[in-house]
Amino acid sequence: MKWLFDLFWPPRPPLVADATIRDVAAIARLHGASFRRGWSDGEIEGMLLDRNVLAHRAMIGRNLAGFIISRMAADEAEILSVAVAESYRGRAIARTLLRHHLGRLAGLGIQSVFLEVDEGNVSALRLYRRAGFVEVGRRAAYYPKDG
Numbered sequence: 301m302k303w304l305f306d307l308f309w310p311p312r313p314p315l316v317a318d319a320t321i322r323d324v325a326a327i328a329r330l331h332g333a334s335f336r337r338g339w340s341d342g343e344i345e346g347m348l349l350d351r352n353v354l355a356h357r358a359m360i361g362r363n364l365a366g367f368i369i370s371r372m373a374a375d376e377a378e379i380l381s382v383a384v385a386e387s388y389r390g391r392a393i394a395r396t397l398l399r400h401h402l403g404r405l406a407g408l409g410i411q412s413v414f415l416e417v418d419e420g421n422v423s424a425l426r427l428y429r430r431a432g433f434v435e436v437g438r439r440a441a442y443y444p445k446d447g
């Protein structure tokens with residue numbers, strides 16, 4: 301009955317903004333819930349203080365619904381992480397975040413954006429393909445299956 305609920309109470313769109321030091325704990329929690337290897341608060345704080353790192357958050361009300369972080373070097377950037385909280389997935393929040401983030405990167409003079417994704421990560425592959433990313437290489441056994 302989720303569709304009926306959504307018809308009468310449509311989900312609120314996310315508010316996308318720069319991530320700041322105040323988001324460290326929430327990003328660490330969401331990253332830890334989304335990936336096998338979590339990032340410590342210190343690692344995230346270091347990234348957010350790095351002027352070569354660009355980070356955005358998507359808020360739904362007071363909740364961190366998602367984030368995206370990339371590191372820039374010369375005219376290239378690498379997306380280090382993107383995650384959306386499980387309860388908010390499938391609502392185009394990652395698409396909104398990625399579009400906003402790529403627009404900011406372009407505005408900063410970035411010409412090429414790279415990222416790595418597990419070939420079994422269907423939603424991430426769809427997200428990146430729709431945004432225009434193409435495969436440029438493969439790493440064998442990059443992601444451990446155990447642990």
Ligand SMILES: CC(C)(COP(=O)(O)OP(=O)(O)OC[C@H]1O[C@@H](n2cnc3c(N)ncnc32)[C@H](O)[C@@H]1OP(=O)(O)O)[C@@H](O)C(=O)NCCC(=O)NCCS
Nearest residue numbers: 334382383384389390391392393394395417423424426427
């Ligand atoms: C990948 C992730 C960020 C996508 O977030 P999201 O907000 O649910 O994504 P969106 O709603 O914007 O949808 C993006 C695409 O994935 C598709 N998708 C979403 N959930 C899906 C699911 N469960 N199964 C298949 N496809 C799915 C959407 O249909 C959309 O594709 P489309 O534009 O071709 O229709 C989210 O699943 C996540 O945080 N996963 C764990 C962390 C992760 O794997 N990050 C990526 C590392 S490279």
